[in-house]
Amino acid sequence: MLRSALFAGWHKLSTRIVGLLLSFMAVALMVIGSTLFLSWQLEGSAAVINVAGSLRMESYRLAMLAGRLADRQARAAAEEGLRGQLRRIDDTLELVRQGDPQRPLFLPPTAAIRDGFAQLQDEWRGALAPRVRALMAAPAVTPAQGYEVQQYTEQFVRRVDNLVQRIERDSESRTFWLRASQLLLLGLAMAGTVSIIYLLFDMIVAPVTRLQGGLERMREQDFGVRLPVDSNDEFGMLALGFNQMADKLQDSYGSLEARVREKTSELERQNRELALLYDSAAFLQQPQAAEAMCRGFLRRICDYFGADGGSVRVLDPDRDNIHMLVHQGISAELVESERCLKVGDCLCGEAVVNKLAVVHDLRRMDSGHNLQCRREGFATVSIFHIFGRSAYLGFFNLHFRQNTVFSAAQTALLETLGQLLGAAIENQRLQGRERELAISEERNLVAQGLHDSIAQGLNFLNLQVQMLEQSLRRQRLDEVEGIVPALRAGVEESYQDVRELLHNFRTRLQEGTLAASLATVIDKFSRQSGIEVAFEADSDGAPFPREHQLQLLFIVQEALSNVRKHAAARHVWIRLADQQDFTLSIRDDGQGFDPASLASLDEAHVGINIMRERAQRIDARLQLTSAPGAGTEVVLHLPRAQRRAA
Structure with missing residues (x-):
C-alpha cells in the first residue's frame, strides 16, 4: 500500500520536478558548502599568517629594548617599552591560540601546526619571556646579557617562521581542494542546466504546446476539440479538465442567451434602485415643508413598489404617540382610526417597540385581530422605520391588496430610504431651531439697542416733564424757559436715535464686496453727523459668509453711533486689513x-455689549482701547483658524 502510494505520488509533475530540483540543490549546496568552508579556512589561515608574521617584528623590538637596559639613562623608558612588548606578544599568542571566527582567524586543525604552535608557546614562556623579565628585575644589565636575549629572540623567530611555513603548506593544500570544488560546481551547473532544459521540455513545454493548440481551436469556437490524456501528472489532469470544460461549453453555449437576459434584468433592477435613491435624495434636499417632503417621498416609493396605499408617521417621544403625517391610497375611516396611535397599539404600534422592519401577511392572521386595514381588503402591510442621525423618528407603511414578499435587496433599499427621510426630517428640525435661535439673539440685540438709545432718551424726557410740571405748579417761568430747550433737544436726540436704529435694522448687504458696503455706511454717517471719516482697505474683504459680513456692518454702525453720541470727535479712521487674519479697526x-469705569456701568449704555455679542457670533475677538482726552479705538480681530470662507 505504501509502495503504491509513493509510486502514485511520483507520477505527479510537481513531485518529479521538486525531487529533481531538490537533488540537484542538495549536491550543489554540498559543493558550495565545502567551497565556502575551504574559503573560510583559507581566510582564517591567512589572518593567522599575518598575525604570526607580526610576532617577528614584535620579537625584534623586544630584543632591541632589552639591549637598552644596559644604558642607565634609557633604562626606565626601556623597561616601560618591554612591559608593553611582553603584553602585546602574550595577547598575540593568546589570540592565535583561541582564534576569532568573526574575522575569521584560527590555526588550521592539523597536528603538525598544533605541535609547531605548542613549541612556539614553550619557547616564549619557557625561555625568552622569563629571561627578559629577569633582566628587567636585575639592578644592572651587562651587554652580554642583552646579547643573550637577542640569541633567544633569534631562536623564537625561527620557531615563528617554522609555524608560518607549516600554515602556508596547509593553505596550498586547501587551495587545491577549493579549486577542485569550484571546477566540480561548474560541471554540475552545466550538467544540471542541460538536464533541466531537457526535462522541462519533456514534462512542461510539450504538454503546454498541445494545450495551446487546443485553446486556439477553442477560440475559433471548435468545441469538439479534445486533448489526449497520456500521463497521470498535472498535465494529464489538465488535459482531462480541458476535455470536461469543452463538454460543458458545448452544453452551456445554448443557454448563454438566457443567462445574459438574467444578468441584464439584474442590472436593470440595480439601476432602478440607484435611480430611486438618487431621485429621493435630491428631492429630500430641497427646501420645503415637512408634509410636502413626506408626501413626495411616499408617492415615489409607492410608485416604485406598486403599493396600493401608504402613510408616513412620526413619533412624539414625550407622549409616546404616533401621528400620521401624510397618507395615500387609504380610506378616510382608516386615516381617522389610526391618525394618532399609542406606542404598542395595533401592529404599527408594536413595531415601534422593537424598531425592526416588519412585513405582515394579513390573510394568515387569526380572526381575533380585528384590523381596519384587513377589513378594507389589504393583504400585506409593511412597516419600515425612519431613523435620524441621533434618534428614532417614526416609520412609513406600504399597503398592498395582493400578497407581497420583499427580497433582502428590497428590504435593504427601503431601510436606506428610511434613513434618507430621517436625515432630511432631522435637518429640517435643526434648521428650524437655528432660525429660532438666530431670531431670539437678534431680538435680544434689538432690545439692547432700544435700551441704549430710546429707553434712556425717554427716561430723560420723563424727568424733564416732571420738572416742567413742578415749575408750572410753582409759576416759575424762568425754570420753564430752561427746561423747554432741554425737552426739545431730548426729543430731537430720540428722533435721531429712532432713525439710526431703523437704518441699522434695515441694513442689507449690497451686491458687491464688504469694502463697498462699508464705504456706503461710512459715507452716510459722515453726511449725517458732519464728522470726517477716513476709510482704508487693503482688499475687498472677501471671502466671507454673508451673515458674517452683515455682522461686521452692524459692529461698524454701532461703533460709529457711539462716536456720534459720546465721543465729540472731529475725525474717525477706519481700516480693514484682510490677509490671512482679518482685522477691522x-x-x-x-x-x-477710562475703560475701568465700564465695570461699574451697564455695558449697554455705550453699545459695547452689543458689539461683543456680534463679534462672538462670528468667532472674532473685540478689543477696546481708550483714555481720557486720547480718543477711542475698537479693534475686531478674526484669526485664520476661526475664519470661514463664503
Missing part, C-alpha cells in the same frame, strides 16, 4: 474715557 480723536 475704528479709531476716533474724541474725548475718550
Whole structure:
C-alpha cells in the first residue's frame, strides 16, 4: 500500500520536478558548502599568517629594548617599552591560540601546526619571556646579557617562521581542494542546466504546446476539440479538465442567451434602485415643508413598489404617540382610526417597540385581530422605520391588496430610504431651531439697542416733564424757559436715535464686496453727523459668509453711533486689513474715557455689549482701547483658524 502510494505520488509533475530540483540543490549546496568552508579556512589561515608574521617584528623590538637596559639613562623608558612588548606578544599568542571566527582567524586543525604552535608557546614562556623579565628585575644589565636575549629572540623567530611555513603548506593544500570544488560546481551547473532544459521540455513545454493548440481551436469556437490524456501528472489532469470544460461549453453555449437576459434584468433592477435613491435624495434636499417632503417621498416609493396605499408617521417621544403625517391610497375611516396611535397599539404600534422592519401577511392572521386595514381588503402591510442621525423618528407603511414578499435587496433599499427621510426630517428640525435661535439673539440685540438709545432718551424726557410740571405748579417761568430747550433737544436726540436704529435694522448687504458696503455706511454717517471719516482697505474683504459680513456692518454702525453720541470727535479712521487674519479697526480723536469705569456701568449704555455679542457670533475677538482726552479705538480681530470662507 505504501509502495503504491509513493509510486502514485511520483507520477505527479510537481513531485518529479521538486525531487529533481531538490537533488540537484542538495549536491550543489554540498559543493558550495565545502567551497565556502575551504574559503573560510583559507581566510582564517591567512589572518593567522599575518598575525604570526607580526610576532617577528614584535620579537625584534623586544630584543632591541632589552639591549637598552644596559644604558642607565634609557633604562626606565626601556623597561616601560618591554612591559608593553611582553603584553602585546602574550595577547598575540593568546589570540592565535583561541582564534576569532568573526574575522575569521584560527590555526588550521592539523597536528603538525598544533605541535609547531605548542613549541612556539614553550619557547616564549619557557625561555625568552622569563629571561627578559629577569633582566628587567636585575639592578644592572651587562651587554652580554642583552646579547643573550637577542640569541633567544633569534631562536623564537625561527620557531615563528617554522609555524608560518607549516600554515602556508596547509593553505596550498586547501587551495587545491577549493579549486577542485569550484571546477566540480561548474560541471554540475552545466550538467544540471542541460538536464533541466531537457526535462522541462519533456514534462512542461510539450504538454503546454498541445494545450495551446487546443485553446486556439477553442477560440475559433471548435468545441469538439479534445486533448489526449497520456500521463497521470498535472498535465494529464489538465488535459482531462480541458476535455470536461469543452463538454460543458458545448452544453452551456445554448443557454448563454438566457443567462445574459438574467444578468441584464439584474442590472436593470440595480439601476432602478440607484435611480430611486438618487431621485429621493435630491428631492429630500430641497427646501420645503415637512408634509410636502413626506408626501413626495411616499408617492415615489409607492410608485416604485406598486403599493396600493401608504402613510408616513412620526413619533412624539414625550407622549409616546404616533401621528400620521401624510397618507395615500387609504380610506378616510382608516386615516381617522389610526391618525394618532399609542406606542404598542395595533401592529404599527408594536413595531415601534422593537424598531425592526416588519412585513405582515394579513390573510394568515387569526380572526381575533380585528384590523381596519384587513377589513378594507389589504393583504400585506409593511412597516419600515425612519431613523435620524441621533434618534428614532417614526416609520412609513406600504399597503398592498395582493400578497407581497420583499427580497433582502428590497428590504435593504427601503431601510436606506428610511434613513434618507430621517436625515432630511432631522435637518429640517435643526434648521428650524437655528432660525429660532438666530431670531431670539437678534431680538435680544434689538432690545439692547432700544435700551441704549430710546429707553434712556425717554427716561430723560420723563424727568424733564416732571420738572416742567413742578415749575408750572410753582409759576416759575424762568425754570420753564430752561427746561423747554432741554425737552426739545431730548426729543430731537430720540428722533435721531429712532432713525439710526431703523437704518441699522434695515441694513442689507449690497451686491458687491464688504469694502463697498462699508464705504456706503461710512459715507452716510459722515453726511449725517458732519464728522470726517477716513476709510482704508487693503482688499475687498472677501471671502466671507454673508451673515458674517452683515455682522461686521452692524459692529461698524454701532461703533460709529457711539462716536456720534459720546465721543465729540472731529475725525474717525477706519481700516480693514484682510490677509490671512482679518482685522477691522475704528479709531476716533474724541474725548475718550477710562475703560475701568465700564465695570461699574451697564455695558449697554455705550453699545459695547452689543458689539461683543456680534463679534462672538462670528468667532472674532473685540478689543477696546481708550483714555481720557486720547480718543477711542475698537479693534475686531478674526484669526485664520476661526475664519470661514463664503
